[in-house]
Amino acid sequence: MRADRRAQRRAERAPRPASHRRRSAARGRRPLLLLASAFLLVGLTVATGIAWNPFTVSAAQGGSVPRPGAPKPSDPAPGPASPAPAESAAQPSPTPTPGNGTAAGGDSRSPVDTGAERPTGALPFDMPQPAALRSGAAGKKLVFAHYFTPYPLSLDNASADTDYYTRNYLKPDGESGKHERYGGLLRDRPLPVPPKSGNWELANLQQEVRTARAAGLDGFTLDMLSLAGKNWERSNLLMEAARSVDPAFRVMLMPDMTSLKTDDPAVLADAVAALGTSPAAHRLPDGRLVVSPFKAEAKSVSWWTRFIAELKDRHGLRTAFVPLFLDFAGNSAEFAPISYGFSEWGTRSYVGQDSTTRDVQRAHGMGKIWMQPVSIQDARPNQGIYDEAGNTATLRATWTHAIEDGADWVQLTTWNDYSESTQFAPSLHNGHTYLDLTSYYLTRFKTGSWPKIVRDTLYLTARTQFAAADPTGEQSLVMAPRKGSAAPRDTVEVLSFLTGPATVRTVVGSAKDTHEAPAGLHSELLPLKPGTSSAAVVRDGKPGPDVALPYAANPGAEVQDLQYYGATSGRGR
Numbered sequence: 001m002r003a004d005r006r007a008q009r010r011a012e013r014a015p016r017p018a019s020h021r022r023r024s025a026a027r028g029r030r031p032l033l034l035l036a037s038a039f040l041l042v043g044l045t046v047a048t049g050i051a052w053n054p055f056t057v058s059a060a061q062g063g064s065v066p067r068p069g070a071p072k073p074s075d076p077a078p079g080p081a082s083p084a085p086a087e088s089a090a091q092p093s094p095t096p097t098p099g100n101g102t103a104a105g106g107d108s109r110s111p112v113d114t115g116a117e118r119p120t121g122a123l124p125f126d127m128p129q130p131a132a133l134r135s136g137a138a139g140k141k142l143v144f145a146h147y148f149t150p151y152p153l154s155l156d157n158a159s160a161d162t163d164y165y166t167r168n169y170l171k172p173d174g175e176s177g178k179h180e181r182y183g184g185l186l187r188d189r190p191l192p193v194p195p196k197s198g199n200w201e202l203a204n205l206q207q208e209v210r211t212a213r214a215a216g217l218d219g220f221t222l223d224m225l226s227l228a229g230k231n232w233e234r235s236n237l238l239m240e241a242a243r244s245v246d247p248a249f250r251v252m253l254m255p256d257m258t259s260l261k262t263d264d265p266a267v268l269a270d271a272v273a274a275l276g277t278s279p280a281a282h283r284l285p286d287g288r289l290v291v292s293p294f295k296a297e298a299k300s301v302s303w304w305t306r307f308i309a310e311l312k313d314r315h316g317l318r319t320a321f322v323p324l325f326l327d328f329a330g331n332s333a334e335f336a337p338i339s340y341g342f343s344e345w346g347t348r349s350y351v352g353q354d355s356t357t358r359d360v361q362r363a364h365g366m367g368k369i370w371m372q373p374v375s376i377q378d379a380r381p382n383q384g385i386y387d388e389a390g391n392t393a394t395l396r397a398t399w400t401h402a403i404e405d406g407a408d409w410v411q412l413t414t415w416n417d418y419s420e421s422t423q424f425a426p427s428l429h430n431g432h433t434y435l436d437l438t439s440y441y442l443t444r445f446k447t448g449s450w451p452k453i454v455r456d457t458l459y460l461t462a463r464t465q466f467a468a469a470d471p472t473g474e475q476s477l478v479m480a481p482r483k484g485s486a487a488p489r490d491t492v493e494v495l496s497f498l499t500g501p502a503t504v505r506t507v508v509g510s511a512k513d514t515h516e517a518p519a520g521l522h523s524e525l526l527p528l529k530p531g532t533s534s535a536a537v538v539r540d541g542k543p544g545p546d547v548a549l550p551y552a553a554n555p556g557a558e559v560q561d562l563q564y565y566g567a568t569s570g571r572g573r
Helices: 002-011 164-169 200-214 230-245 265-276 301-315 328-338 355-365 393-404 433-447
Strands: 142-147 219-224 250-255 289-291 319-321 341-344 369-374 378-380 385-387 409-412 457-462 491-498 502-508 511-517 520-527 531-539 542-553 565-568
Touching: 142 250, 142 433, 200 219, 200 230, 219 230, 219 265, 230 250, 230 265, 250 265, 250 289, 265 289, 265 301, 301 319, 301 328, 328 341, 328 355, 341 355, 341 409, 355 369, 355 393, 369 393, 393 433, 409 433, 433 457, 433 565, 457 531, 457 542, 491 502, 491 511, 491 531, 502 520, 511 520, 542 565
Parallel strands: 142 219, 142 409, 219 250, 289 319, 341 369, 369 409
Antiparallel strands: 378 385, 457 491, 457 565, 491 520, 502 511, 502 531, 531 542
């Protein structure tokens, strides 16, 4: 049986579709290195609704189609609805297995997102108030996060231990086995939220806006996947949520040209205008509506010129056009006459980031602003590809380039695309780790000065399985490194922010060690070993903050899981 499964895997290692979310020079794969995912899928949490497919709904544009790298028509694209006929919402949730990284309703370690303000002392520095980050020179440096409507905090307002994320997206046999070939659709999900009364969808979106604002973000870039149906409804609700929570929180409209297949620029102009009339829509100080189409090169310059004219002539909206390219070098010169600025989707490994310096210089040389992509990682089970993020190395490298290369705006890619494992939003397996780290770099990006470290804080990241592991379950499609990615590695990273030099004691599986960490930011890598990992600060013989990653590395895992898990001492997880 196992030999048959391995043979099937070899047969499926033919060239796979390249994701739309890559610049063309980075497409392709390295020879296969198997990563097997440890315990994931047991007892997770958030929303029980039938899977709704936004890509097959007939819309004004004639129906949208799936973009490469997003859920395909055969894959689920979530949306709130009644429970699927084939299953009962009363099905019991999986029983948590001690030490396997499960965290659902039955696991006392499970973090729950209540929407409360960021706790005092969560960060190694004192976060400036939103007003300070939005005024003066800091207010000109904008930071957005790419919002992906298929994965809101909840899909149906159900209890976390029986919701759709838990029962279907995180289980290999979920949705009647539709995703069994790649071990289930997702490997992580939003932090569970308690069911809410009233308009719970709006309330959850308001909560996401508050979370983003507390982290210092200026707004979201809204991935417009369709012009009708559930994703369209969520797009409108997001505009209302932003307006009601914080009138200064902006939503930049990003028509997704890998999904919106209309050939009529007037159709798209009507949809953009419908959202663009909201007070939350991102505008320049002179009133121009900012529109930043994803994969803008999917349409010609003349097509976009007509689109811009439609917005002005029929809707009275002047446009600041900021196209996002998958191939910036090949299209920037042609698009320059109609563009206010440029952006690209970027790469997801800590190597190969130097080209961003050239891209920023090219944009500025044309007199355009530049929106820099900042990312954490990228792992896509349903496409069989991933990038080696190197623990937090990709996050630190992309933020460093945004700061040092002089980017005008930043787009975090992404806020919540769990199908690509790129989420900055607080999640079950990462908690607030990546968003808290982003607040540190964001403050430097906006203010021009590194914030002073006033409290010792540790961040711990690791995978839950080894790079060469072979899934023991029925998964046949396994992920391989994408061409251009760093080589896979098996490491635990202790990222320390210290007010002064200190000893850091670590435990990785059965291995105990210590290292001396300097004041400031320091990264220490340790070999990954079976078991859990933890770290603690000791200074002058006195114990300080400590952090434990409650997800054990497992040498034998049923499902391949290549994302890095994270925890922080600042949150008390």
